[in-house]
Amino acid sequence: MPAEVSSRSPRNLVCIAVAIIGTALLAAGLAVWGLRADAIEDVERDTGNLATIFAEQTGQSVSAFDSTLSVIEKRLVAIHQAAPERYAREIRSEDVFHLLADSVSRLPHADVIAVIGPNGHIANHSKGWPGPEIDISDREFFTAQKTANLGMYVGLPVVSRVSNERTLFFSRRIESAQGEFLGLVQIGIHIAYFEHIYRSISSLSDQSFLFLRGDGTILARYPDQKDRAGEKMPPQSLWYDLVARGGGFYRSPGYFDGGARFVAVRKVADYPLIIDVAASESASLASWRRRATMIAIGTFLTLVCVALLLRALAIQFRGLVRSQASIAERESKLGEKSRELARANLTIDAALNNMSQGLDMVDRDGRIVVCNERFQLMYDLPAELVRAGASLVDVLAYRRQHGSFDGDPERFVADLARRVLAGEQVQTRSQLADGRIINVVNEPMNGRGWVATHEDITERLRSEKRIARMARHDALTDLANRVLFRERLDDAFRRYGSTGQGYTLFIFDLDLFKAVNDSLGHPVGDALLKAVARRLQDEACPTDTVGRLSGDEFAILQHANRDQRGTAVALAERLLEVIGAPYDVDGHRVVIGISIGIAMAPHDGLDSENLMKNADLALYRAKDDGRNTYRFFEPEMDENLRARRGLEIDLCNALANDEFEAYYQSLIDIDTGATCVVEALIRWHHPVHGMIPPDRFIPLAEERSLITAIGHWMLRQACRDAMLWPAHIRGAVNLSPVQFRNSDLYEIVAGALEESGLAPERLELEITESVLLQKNARDLSILHRIKALGVSVVLDDFGTGYSSLSYLRMFPFDKIKIDKSFVREMPVRSDCAAIVCAITSLGRELDMVTTAEGVETEEQLELVRAAGCKLAQGFLISRPCPVSELKFTAARSKVPALSAAG
Ligand code: C2E
Ligand code: CA
Numbered sequence: 001m002p003a004e005v006s007s008r009s010p011r012n013l014v015c016i017a018v019a020i021i022g023t024a025l026l027a028a029g030l031a032v033w034g035l036r037a038d039a040i041e042d043v044e045r046d047t048g049n050l051a052t053i054f055a056e057q058t059g060q061s062v063s064a065f066d067s068t069l070s071v072i073e074k075r076l077v078a079i080h081q082a083a084p085e086r087y088a089r090e091i092r093s094e095d096v097f098h099l100l101a102d103s104v105s106r107l108p109h110a111d112v113i114a115v116i117g118p119n120g121h122i123a124n125h126s127k128g129w130p131g132p133e134i135d136i137s138d139r140e141f142f143t144a145q146k147t148a149n150l151g152m153y154v155g156l157p158v159v160s161r162v163s164n165e166r167t168l169f170f171s172r173r174i175e176s177a178q179g180e181f182l183g184l185v186q187i188g189i190h191i192a193y194f195e196h197i198y199r200s201i202s203s204l205s206d207q208s209f210l211f212l213r214g215d216g217t218i219l220a221r222y223p224d225q226k227d228r229a230g231e232k233m234p235p236q237s238l239w240y241d242l243v244a245r246g247g248g249f250y251r252s253p254g255y256f257d258g259g260a261r262f263v264a265v266r267k268v269a270d271y272p273l274i275i276d277v278a279a280s281e282s283a284s285l286a287s288w289r290r291r292a293t294m295i296a297i298g299t300f301l302t303l304v305c306v307a308l309l310l311r312a313l314a315i316q317f318r319g320l321v322r323s324q325a326s327i328a329e330r331e332s333k334l335g336e337k338s339r340e341l342a343r344a345n346l347t348i349d350a351a352l353n354n355m356s357q358g359l360d361m362v363d364r365d366g367r368i369v370v371c372n373e374r375f376q377l378m379y380d381l382p383a384e385l386v387r388a389g390a391s392l393v394d395v396l397a398y399r400r401q402h403g404s405f406d407g408d409p410e411r412f413v414a415d416l417a418r419r420v421l422a423g424e425q426v427q428t429r430s431q432l433a434d435g436r437i438i439n440v441v442n443e444p445m446n447g448r449g450w451v452a453t454h455e456d457i458t459e460r461l462r463s464e465k466r467i468a469r470m471a472r473h474d475a476l477t478d479l480a481n482r483v484l485f486r487e488r489l490d491d492a493f494r495r496y497g498s499t500g501q502g503y504t505l506f507i508f509d510l511d512l513f514k515a516v517n518d519s520l521g522h523p524v525g526d527a528l529l530k531a532v533a534r535r536l537q538d539e540a541c542p543t544d545t546v547g548r549l550s551g552d553e554f555a556i557l558q559h560a561n562r563d564q565r566g567t568a569v570a571l572a573e574r575l576l577e578v579i580g581a582p583y584d585v586d587g588h589r590v591v592i593g594i595s596i597g598i599a600m601a602p603h604d605g606l607d608s609e610n611l612m613k614n615a616d617l618a619l620y621r622a623k624d625d626g627r628n629t630y631r632f633f634e635p636e637m638d639e640n641l642r643a644r645r646g647l648e649i650d651l652c653n654a655l656a657n658d659e660f661e662a663y664y665q666s667l668i669d670i671d672t673g674a675t676c677v678v679e680a681l682i683r684w685h686h687p688v689h690g691m692i693p694p695d696r697f698i699p700l701a702e703e704r705s706l707i708t709a710i711g712h713w714m715l716r717q718a719c720r721d722a723m724l725w726p727a728h729i730r731g732a733v734n735l736s737p738v739q740f741r742n743s744d745l746y747e748i749v750a751g752a753l754e755e756s757g758l759a760p761e762r763l764e765l766e767i768t769e770s771v772l773l774q775k776n777a778r779d780l781s782i783l784h785r786i787k788a789l790g791v792s793v794v795l796d797d798f799g800t801g802y803s804s805l806s807y808l809r810m811f812p813f814d815k816i817k818i819d820k821s822f823v824r825e826m827p828v829r830s831d832c833a834a835i836v837c838a839i840t841s842l843g844r845e846l847d848m849v850t851t852a853e854g855v856e857t858e859e860q861l862e863l864v865r866a867a868g869c870k871l872a873q874g875f876l877i878s879r880p881c882p883v884s885e886l887k888f889t890a891a892r893s894k895v896p897a898l899s900a901a902g
């Protein structure tokens with residue numbers, strides 16, 4: 001019987017050993033595999049979040065580029081429609097330069113906006129005017145857009161020939177109504193801009209960022225030692241499937257450098273652009289590898305222990321039948337093995353203590369089995385409190401005393417044990433007295449207790465918070481950006497639904513901010529915006545939201561109290577005063593005003609869309625009414641704007657549709673009564689609204705730079721018509737100050753004279769003092785050149801606006817026209833008569849003839865004659881009429897003779 005026992009028992013022990021080893025290996029394998037899946041899931045989440053944020057940010061920027069490009073494109077197409085033959089010249093004009101410079105100032109990250117002609121030469125760009133001719137016809141995006149209309153197209157990065165920096169160009173094709181290619185308009189963004197965003201929110205280790213076109217072409221990669229821009233994703237890559245599905249996550253074998261990566265792919269909404277955020281596999285799995293190694297070591301050591309134990313048992317068993325002597329020998333061997341075991345324990349200790357997380361293992365009675373040094377340090381626990389067998393309740397009670405735990409330790413541990421022992425994974429988060437935030441994951445151990453890992457996530461939360469903040473705050477001023485501001489408006493809308501509390505929206509921009517930017521430079525402009533933001537924040541209540549919506553456009557959301565309008569007025573007035581106070585920016589004293597538009601909810605609308613629109617309308621009105629003031633929204637503003645927009649659109653086509661006509665009004669010599677000049681006055685025959693007077697559409701045409709083409713048409717028409725009149729009658733044409741910004745004015749005048757054959761001496765050009773107001777040397781030199789041709793230059797509307805006799809000395813005018821408002825007042829105001837006398841006598845001294853305009857009565861005619869005016873114009877003499885009805889009077893007798901046609 002004993003013999004049988006002794007031969008079977010070791011065999012049983014071997015079977016048990018094999019079973020234990022197999023189970024342990026399997027369990028360890030599963031755990032390692034599970035941890036790997038967790039690690040990959042973490043990377044997927046982290047890269048995915050970052051990629052989503054990038055994609056959203058990029059989407060916002062790109063959509064701003066796109067709408068700017070569309071606006072410019074439409075403007076250029078309208079210019080082409082108005083006068084195709086002049087398009088090539090117009091796109092080089094200073095007007096277009098101002099449009100570009102103005103647009104670029106609204107896009108803080110854009111470097112340059114440029115218009116390219118059909119031959120691939122840069123016609124105009126926002127960095128300076130006039131710019132040198134630069135040929136970019138060899139650029140890939142130019143060839144692509146020339147071949148077909150690709151909508152908004154992002155070209156491969158190139159070194160910009162304007163700024164010499166690596167730049168991405170977003171472009172739109174310009175084409176005529178017939179589809180003829182007229183060139184491109186493009187916005188250049190320095191690649192460094194994308195790198196800057198990347199750097200500011202990079203948080204994963206060994207991570208890279210890729211900005212691609214939907215066709216797989218790489219636009220930018222960061223960080224990158226080797227320039228990958230222009231390379232394409234390999235055709236076999238899973239990437240294409242994910243892009244087709246709208247985004248996802250995959251493992252890339254590292255097509256370019258052989259380093260495997262996990263990659264999150266996100267589409268930029270509405271554009272064929274893709275953002276990839278990748279984390280290297282080696283870095284992503286590093287902590288998993290450390291854990292796997294630990295588990296492997298742990299498993300191996302456990303197995304060694306088991307093996308030793310079994311072996312010991314076997315030996316002990318055999319020892320029953322062995323001699324005392326062999327027992328001594330066994331003991332010495334066993335001693336050696338236990339030293340081995342101690343060494344192995346040390347290895348486990350070292351592994352545990354090198355973990356970056358705190359770890360404690362607790363048995364089902366809530367007693368610590370083991371914990372690492374990190375755990376002890378993390379909570380600053382005394383060593384005796386964390387030795388094996390110590391109670392977790394005591395640990396928590398100690399932490400409570402030191403302010404790093406604020407629950408009831410006993411209840412907490414009981415609750416935790418109940419949940420974990422039921423197989424639930426329990427996560428808790430606690431904030432320590434010094435502000436650190438610790439995330440604790442309690443993992444059940446098959447009903448035997450649990451293992452808790454403690455991770456300090458303070459840094460991670462901070463960087464997540466930073467990312468979230470960046471997405472909702474303006475980087476320059478730290479005010480709410482458009483996204484956050486809209487959210488706050490939406491919140492106010494919801495709150496109104498539940499509490500009925502109204503709210504007021506203020507939108508405002510800085511008057512003449514562009515001038516500061518242009519004259520003192522962007523750094524001063526930025527500093528000024530920051531200073532304005534600080535004052536705004538000081539002025540607003542803590543419950544108000546202050547936002548920067550774009551460029552120099554700010555907004556405030558104010559929660560209303562009982563007197564909503566009164567509080568709004570008070571804030572508006574404070575803003576005018578505070579923002580208008582002088583600034584000291586980098587040693588420059590800057591004074592700037594604001595115009596404010598105000599819309600109140602619920603009175604003027606509720607949803608953010610409507611309210612913003614209405615506040616904008618009020619802002620337009622404030623600007624129209626002379627700036628540095630505020631206006632509340634009124635419903636008519638909406639109608640006015642709509643009517644104005646409609647008129648604007650019709651105006652673009654009026655020239656092409658031949659809807660303009662030149663009317664003419666005679667000026668007589670007061671002494672002889674003879675017609676000596678005929679002034680051309682434009683009329684617009686609108687197909688729906690009938691005849692529209694110039695006062696209503698000239699300002700619109702000036703604003704949209706259509707006046708150049710219209711003015712050119714008038715000039716040619718008047719010159720042609722004047723050729724049909726008696727040779728002593730001169731034609732007068734009005735010029736808009738905007739036409740001066742076009743450097744071709746001299747050529748246009750000379751061209752019109754040459755084309756019609758009209759002698760220069762028979763042409764008069766009427767300009768208003770606003771041309772002189774800017775004291776622009778270039779404008780004056782154009783005037784001098786025109787005068788040198790033999791053309792007369794007339795100062796129109798004298799006596800309105802800034803009128804000052806000093807203007808008369810700025811340029812040798814041939815004539816001064818005294819404004820009709822003066823003439824109207826002359827009979828009732830003696831000072832008017834005195835001023836007119838002063839003007840005529842100074843005029844005489846300077847060899848300038850004085851004309852009185854708006855003469856409607858005989859009395860006025862007598863007065864202006866007595867004041868020394870030589871010529872008169874007005875309804876008393878004749879009303880403006882079509883050329884066919886024009887009549888000229890001869891000296892001293894009224895002869896209704898010559899019609900223009902005759
Ligand atoms: P303006 O150059 O001062 O032209 C004189 C305006 O006074 C004309 O108005 C004329 O019809 C009006 N007028 C003449 N006599 C009398 C009078 O006795 N009583 C009154 N109450 N008004 C009189 P219109 O034609 O409506 O033109 C208004 C303005 O539009 C012009 O003022 C001029 O500044 C602008 N304008 C007209 N045609 C052109 C043009 O071809 N180019 C440009 N740039 N501006 C033009
Ligand atoms: Ca005039």
Ligand code: CA
Pocket residue numbers: 796797817819820853
């Ligand atoms: Ca006038």
